[in-house]
Amino acid sequence: MNDGTTTDGPQIRFIRDALNREFSGLIDLSDYGTRPEAHREQAFLSRALAARTARLLADVDSAEAADCVIDGFNDRGIDAIAFSRETPEIWLVQAKWSDRGRARLATADILKLIDGLNRLTERRYDEFNQRFERLSEQVEKVLFSPYCKIHLVVAVAGDGHLAPDVASLLDNAMSSYNHVAKVVDARVLGIADFHSAILSDTSPPPIDLSLTFTGGFHLASMPHVSYTGMASAVEPANWHERFGPRLYEHNIRRYLGPTSVNHAISTTLVDDPQSFGYLNNGITVLCDSVRASPLISTRRPALLTLHNARVVNGAQTIASIAHVHQNAPDAVALASVLVRVICVSDADEGLATRITAAGHAQNRVDSRDFIALDSQQALIRADFLVSLGKDYVYRRGALAPVDDAGCTVVEAATALACADPDPDLVARLRGDSSSLWDPGPDGGYARLFEPRPTAREIWQAVQLVRSVNESLHAMVSCLDGRAAAISDRGSLLIAHLVFRAFDTQGTEEPGADWEARLDSVPELTRRLLSYLVSVVHAEFGRHTLLNSVFANPQRCRHLAAVVLGFLRTGQAPVPDAGYSASRRLRRPNSVRLLVDHARIADGTQVVYRPGRAEESALGSWLNADPRRFLATWVNDPKRPLVWAADGKQYSPSGLVLLIWKRAEWQGAPPSVAGARHWLIPGEGTLDQLAHELFEVSLASEGPESRETDDRDER
Structure with missing residues (x-):
């Protein structure tokens, strides 16, 4: 039933994931109870392919298609039998699975299928297995109708081409039945047919x-x-x-x-x-x-x-x-x-x-809007749904998935940029987020999405970057001002370094313990941040504007090479002694800064990110309606957030306080720095984005550290 080789190719992985999602728990594997798990898996995939063929050709749902499967001892070369609800038609399916997408039908296989056809037309039903018994009455009814049609179907996880000798045997079998009237025909389905059928299932x-x-x-x-x-x-x-x-x-x-x-x-x-x-x-x-x-x-x-x-x-x-x-x-x-x-x-x-x-x-x-016209994005969305059961949003204005429900194209592109072997992408992204959507041959979009990454690749990259950002967020209270700023401004480079140091070998294979591997991210992030802080100090001094470091491809390449060198050798750099400030400048209100610089486009999805205390107190209320997490940005200096739950406009702080009130959180603080609680996935919180603008706008002010003012417009 399979070629015993390792998994290869995005289309066959897509089909395998779809079969697992659709037929898990529906396919009878009782005859494989004591067999090794690898054998059970291959039997499942072959039978699920036969069932998917039945659903594709006959008017049956998934459970009915699974009941069509008779594969097993004494199946007589027929893996599934499907029927039409309206007409006297019957489909006899033989399925062949291959993990590498190279399944083909041998001469012996087609001879078995023809033998099974002959036994059925000769009413030798007792020569079939027990699974056939539940279908025998329907078979009898169809075969003895004067308008009977029999369709022989070869379903292979391969290119669907038949060898000449196999095709000749099939033609001869049809001719022997069709000398009076056309009763029997044949059809071959391959990877392209199943891939197209599964994609159509995901389309509205x-x-x-x-x-x-x-x-x-x-x-x-x-x-x-x-x-x-x-x-x-x-x-x-x-x-x-x-x-x-x-x-x-x-x-x-x-x-x-x-x-x-x-x-x-x-x-x-x-x-x-x-x-x-x-x-x-x-x-x-x-x-x-x-x-x-x-x-x-x-x-x-x-x-x-x-x-x-x-x-x-x-x-x-x-x-x-x-x-x-x-x-x-x-x-x-x-x-x-x-x-x-x-x-x-x-x-x-x-x-x-x-x-x-x-x-x-x-x-x-914006340039990112035009990626909605790229058919590759629709295929990624289908892959997310079929392979992972998650949502992938690539049109601006659509609701962003919450937490583990999926991700947006912005978060995906950011994660793929961090995963790229060359840190120049994260440097370009830090300097100008629109660089992600440049469609030119050297542009960010081509490098990230050509060839098209699989849903599992993207999702694992997103999970890794999320884990890095959560780790940095958890550490920020323990960092001094300069180290905290490096953690913030250098977050993309740190994520890139984690990818370079992280073991991703084999993580796309089924059963790979990806979640367990993610457990190592916080400690790896802590070490890399420590190295990066010391190296930035040593290489560029205390008074260099961080934006000029982390938005510069050459400097990011140099930093990455030095930090990874320390990580490989285990030789820690000289620890940084800390930083002092001689003059502190107050940062303008976050919302005002973002609106004045048109930093965020109208219609951008913004997600509420509760702290630990809030998550414990509000989690049930928030999860009851995912719209409570979501808002849309409009460039209004006082009320820039349109809450998805009611369609009204609020300030960041005002909306957080309203959420606390609606959730009846008795222990809620009397005030809040709302800009820290609203996140644009893949880019950062409103507070972080405002801080970036502040760094750039004060590039001519000298080396002094700056004091922030996190008060929002109420």
């Missing part, structure tokens, strides 16, 4: 939209069918209410919240609804087909039904209309909006992407 179901053009429309039939006209603003509001974020699955980003542009959209809609359609750029919808009625005249109303519709431009417009519709439905009823519908079923694959990229002009589009 298609959306059909109804759209009425109220004042006439323009129809173009060349080169692609398209309709353009004005529709009541109530219609997109209804779309949003019915389908929510699914509408924007193919948009560059989700709704960004009350940005300045979206606020202007809402204001126009309320103040001057009848002019709204002329002041707004409108909505673009792509679809696979359009059914229109009536089409008597383009000057009359027309009702369109759009199949597999996806909004590729206008997510901010639709969501803003929907929010106004909740509070001022009369205004929305008076408004119209321009809608463009393009049928792309016969278009080349790149047209939809070009249309999507060209249409985003209302809200500022």
Whole structure:
């Protein structure tokens, strides 16, 4: 059933993970009870592949597909038998698994399958095993129908190509049954078929939209069918209410919240609804087909039904209309909006992407927004879901996964940058976070995501960086000012050093004790930070601005080489004697600093990070609704956080205090430095980001240490 070799290739690992997730606990392995675990695993994978084939070809769910499996002693070359619910059809499946994705069908295998077919048609059911008995009545019913169809299916964890002698045997078997009528056919399924089928399972179901053009429309039939006209603003509001974020699955980003542009959209809609359609750029919808009625005249109303519709431009417009519709439905009823519908079923694959990229002009589009158009990100998301059962968010504006539920593309890219063998990526990231999304051949995005990393690679990198950051956070109270600053500004380089020193060999293999290996991260982080503090002091002195060190690729390479040299030899550098300050400057309010420098883009997801005492007191309340952890950033100097739980704006401190109040935390402190409690995954807390800006803005002020002011706008 397998080739006995080691695991190889992302597609076969993806399929294996999917089989494990779907059929664990459903496949009968009672005949392997005393066999070694490795044998049980291979038997499971082969039988699960047969079951997945049954689910792919017949109308059965996972449990029913598992019941189709008869693999075992006296299966007569048939591993699974599946049936149609509606027609007299039967699928006889023979499955071959290979951990390396190189399974092929031998002559003996096809002869066994043909022998099994002959025994069935000759009604020699007693020559099959006990697993077959529960299916015998259905087999009898199908085989003796005058309209019977028999499908021979070869399912292999390989390329799906049959050797000439094997194909010839299969052709001869079909000919012997088809001399009067076509009763038997054959099909071969390989890795590509299973990979595609599993991916389709992770895709959201298609959306059909109804759209009425109220004042006439323009129809173009060349080169692609398209309709353009004005529709009541109530219609997109209804779309949003019915389908929510699914509408924007193919948009560059989700709704960004009350940005300045979206606020202007809402204001126009309320103040001057009848002019709204002329002041707004409108909505673009792509679809696979359009059914229109009536089409008597383009000057009359027309009702369109759009199949597999996806909004590729206008997510901010639709969501803003929907929010106004909740509070001022009369205004929305008076408004119209321009809608463009393009049928792309016969278009080349790149047209939809070009249309999507060209249409985003209302809200500022950052370079990271365009990665939403990269099909590799959708494949990573599917891999996360299938292989790990976790979420992967790559569109700006979507809710970020909380804790172990998954990660965002920003956190993933940051972790992959830390894992890169060359520290120049973390230096570039420290200097300018947009460097992660540069699509050029030497850009960060190409280095991180080409070739596409697996979900397990990304998730382990994210876990490692999270562990490093947690370790640094736990140590900060024990560090003096300069060491604490190095811990903060050098956190990405420290994570890179941990990757270089950490044993990741074999961690992608099933059963690898990854969690146990992570237990060594805190101590390794402590040692590397100690070395780094001493080396920075020795190499650059006490008064060098840290941003000029950790944002410089050459200096980071030098620091990494020296620190790792100390780690390898076990020779500790001369310990640093500490630092003193001759003058202290007060840092401006964190929120004001971040807003003034436009450090955080509107719509960025921000996550509440409770301390240990808070986690103990609030954990149950927070976990009851994951939205309580989440907020969206808007560049408002007083209330920059839009809480996902209620959609209202708060200051960082004000929202933390509200959370404590709602959770009824009796021992809550009377005040809080809120900027320390809100985290942008992969980048740092609001306080840390403000501190970075402060370091850069005071580059000309000399070597003195700076005092921080963590008071937030209330």
